[in-house]
Amino acid sequence: MPKGLHVLVVRARPGNPAQGLLQAGQTVFPCALGRGGISASKREGDGATPLAAMRILSGYFRNDQFPGGRRTGLAMAPIGPDLGWCEVPDDRNYNRPVKIPYGASHERMRRADRLYDVCLVLDWNIAPRRRGCGSAIFFHLARPGFTPTQG
Helix, strand or coil: CCCCCCCEEEEEECCEEEEEEEEECCEEEEEECECCCEECCCCCCCCCEECCCCCEEEEEECCCCCCCCCCCCCCEEECCCCEEEECCCCCCCCCCEEECCCCCCEEECCCCCCCCCEEEEECCCCCCCCCCCCCCCEEECCCHHHCCECC
């Protein structure tokens, strides 16, 4: 097996299902989960973090915050002011990046709260995409106090 970290394990923090514990090798870090905790039946808008094994597919970064952010073996793209992510199950671009302004509801990737300054796309509901089964499932920065995410 090649050197490096290959598995991250996330579990709910006892007593607070919207916060988690992230284990990377032998080290454990606090992390934020969706306001709906962890769910084995993830649905769009439920605020839950899906219970699943997921691969990291690619990532985004704010070049103004992380110059040279492409220095990784992972495919990374800069977040421009027109990058969004579609969250409408009936839209043809559901759970895909879109150029904004965009007609359907979408999440803006260049956020004022800077949660997506570095953002990794996980393979939740990517291929195949299932309408209504959740979009924009990312590994991203946390707010102070690890307050809940949208899912």
